[in-house]
Amino acid sequence: MSDKPQKIGQEAAAARPAKRGAKRDQHGWRETLRAYGRSHKASLHDSVGRLWAQPISTLLTWLVMGIALSLPMGMGLLLDSLEKLGGSWQRAAQISVFLELRLPEAESQALSLRIADMAHVADVELISREQALAEFQQQSGLGEALKELPENPLPALIVVTPKEVERAGLEALLSELQGLPGVAQAQLDLAWVERLAAMLSLGQRFVFGIALLLIAGLLLVVGNTIRLAIEGRRQEIEVIKLVGGTDGYVRRPFLYIGVLYGFGAGLIAWVLLAFGLSWLNDAVVRLAGLYQSDFALIGVPVEEGLLLMLGSVMLGYCGAWLAVGRHLRELEAQVQ
C-alpha cells in the first residue's frame, strides 16, 4: 500500500494488475457491480443485526403487522369459501320453465337447446313429460293410481341455471324466457337468492374497506418505527453523508428494515390464518354435516399465501420508503 493519495477511480483501477483496453474496462465494471453487491449485503446484514438486537420490539412490530394483515385476508378467504358455495346458490336461483302441454317432443328439445345458447344461462336440463310423470309418481307415492289417468297431465319442464345471481339480470332472463314461443310459464323464487347476493357483496365491500384501513395503518406503523430508527441514527447518517455516502446508501438499511418487517409480518399472518381457518373449519364441517353438505373452508392456498408475503413485503418497503424520504429531507437541512 503506497502512501500516495489517489482519486477513487484511479484507485479502483490500480487495485488490480493492469490489463489492456477492454479487459480493463470490464474489470472496472465488474468491480463496481461487486462493490454494489457487497454494500447491499452489508446493509442487509446490518439491518438483520439491528432487528435481532431488539428482539422484543421486533417481535411486537411483526405481531401488530401480522395480526392486522391476517384480518382482511382471513375475511377474504372466508368469502372465497362462501363463494364456492355459490354453486348451490345458483341452483337455488334456478328458473323452472314449464312448456305448453301440446308442444311436440322435438320442439321441446329445440327450445332447450335455444335456451342453453342464451347469454346469461349457465346450464339447462330438459325434463320430458314422461320423466316428469315418473318423478311425480315416485315422489308422490301415487304410482299405480296415476297410471289410471287417460292422459299425462304434466307438461315438459326446462330447468334453467342462470350465470349470475343478481336481481336485474335474473328478472330480465325470466321475462325473456317467458316470451319464448312454446313456453307456458317461467317461475323463479328470488327473495332469498337476492338476500344472499346482497350479503355477499356487502361482505366484499366490508373486507375491502377494512383492508384499505389496515393497509394505511400498517404504512403508518412501519413509517413510525422507521422514523424512530432514523432519529436514533441521526449522528451516523450525518457522518455517512460527510464521508460521501449517497442518499441511496443512507436509505438502504432502513428499506431493508422495512422489508424485514414486512417479511416477518407476512409469515406471522400466514401462520395465524392457517391455524385460524383450520380451527374454524372443524366447526364449519360439523355444521355443514347437519345440513347434509360437504362444505368446508378453503384454508390458505399456497398462491394466496405467497401473495400475502409479497404484499406484506411491499407494504414494509413502501412504509420505510415514505418515512426515509421525508426524514432524509429534514436531516439534509440540519446537517449543514
Added chain:
Amino acid sequence: MIRFEQVGKRYPNGHTGLVDVSFRVHRGEMVFVTGHSGAGKSTLLKLILALEKADAGKILLAGQDISEITHAQIPFLRRQIGVVFQNHRLLPDRSVFENVALPLQILGLSREQMTKRVHAALDKVGLLRKEKCLPQDISTGEQQRVGIARAVVHKPALLLADEPTGNLDPRLAAEIMGLFEDFHRAGTTVLVASHDLALIARMRHRLLTLQRGRIIGDGESG
C-alpha cells in the same frame, strides 16, 4: 487543486460568511487558514465540501466547478476529500476499526481490502492496538487521531481539517499537526483551519488570514 474566484457567501440570517474571496491552492500544498472567531474559516471549508452553497463566484476543485454541482454529485465530490473536525464526530456505538472503515464501507470494498487499509491508516496515527476499543474508552487525543485515520483511510487527494487541535493540550496539538505534515509530505493537499497562531508559527507553511469574511493576508507562517 482548489481555486476560489471572487466567492461570496451570506447566510440566510444576514450573517456574512465570506466576501469576495479568491485564492489558489496547488496540488500537494499545505495551507493554514486562520482568523478570529467568526472570520469565515469554517464557511470556507463547508463550501469546499458542498455543505453550503456559495452565492457569488466560482469554486473549482480539481478542475470541477462545485458551485454548479448537482445534489447527486455531492457524495462523489466528498469521496475525494477527507475531513477532520474539532469534535472528531466518531460514532459512539462502533469500534475504532468500524469508525475508520466507514468511508470504505460506503465504497463497497471487500472485507480483506478494508482490513488492510484500516490497519494501514490506524498504523499511521499510531493506534493499531486500539482498533477494538469504543471511542469512549480512549483519550481525547486518541479520538482525534482516529478521526484523522477515518479522514485518510480512502486516500483522498485533499485533506480538510477544521480546528483539529481545538480541544487538545499543546503537546498533543503539536503531535496532531505533525500527522498532517506527514500526509502533506506523502503528497496530499492539506488545508487546516485553526486559530492556534502559536502552533502555526512553529511550522513553515502557507498561511491564509481571514477577517470578517475577507482574505487579509496570504504568506508564509512563522
